Amino acid sequence: xxxxxxxxxxxxxxxxxxxxxxxxxxxxxxxxxxxxxxxxxxxxxxxxxxxxxxxxxxxxxxxxxxxxxxxxxxxxxxxxxxxxxxxxxxxxxxxxxxxxxxxxxxxxxxxxxxxxxxxxxxxxxxxxxxxxxxxxxxxxxxxxxxxxxxxxxxxxxxxxxx
Numbered sequence: 001x002x003x004x005x006x007x008x009x010x011x012x013x014x015x016x017x018x019x020x021x022x023x024x025x026x027x028x029x030x031x032x033x034x035x036x037x038x039x040x041x042x043x044x045x046x047x048x049x050x051x052x053x054x055x056x057x058x059x060x061x062x063x064x065x066x067x068x069x070x071x072x073x074x075x076x077x078x079x080x081x082x083x084x085x086x087x088x089x090x091x092x093x094x095x096x097x098x099x100x101x102x103x104x105x106x107x108x109x110x111x112x113x114x115x116x117x118x119x120x121x122x123x124x125x126x127x128x129x130x131x132x133x134x135x136x137x138x139x140x141x142x143x144x145x146x147x148x149x150x151x152x153x154x155x156x157x158x159x160x161x162x
Contacts, residue, residue: 007056007067012139021161041073070140091117
């Protein structure tokens with residue numbers, strides 16, 4: 001088996017990889033998730049992924065490093081982790097009409113610590129009717145895309161399975 005490193009402390013991405021049969025090493029480190037003025041969500045996503053992977057790769061030898069973070073965007077506004085109930089409710093109110101404002105969900109604290117103030121693989125999954133692309137995109141990592149990228153490095157996914 002080949003070793004793989006997850007350059008993220010995200011419980012959601014770690015769980016996703018474990019459900020997919022991998023057991024990645026998760027070292028401390030990463031990059032600060034601070035957008036630059038005027039930075040678009042795609043550019044921010046790419047910059048953060050590269051910065052995270054680079055920082056973590058400097059601490060490991062001879063292993064692919066997965067660096068990536070979702071950057072939710074709604075109507076041109078980039079949202080990170082809200083951390084506070086009032087900010088979480090504000091995020092949900094902005095998408096009102098497309099999603100319900102759910103004080104009971106916010107009270108669980110689950111949406112306070114995740115990007116976009118909801119997670120599909122927890123209580124928030126009850127309220128997600130549609131995800132564009134692969135469902136795991138909501139969790140911030142697409143196994144099909146990861147498989148194609150690893151293949152470019154001549155790493156075969158099945159060799160990563162535990």
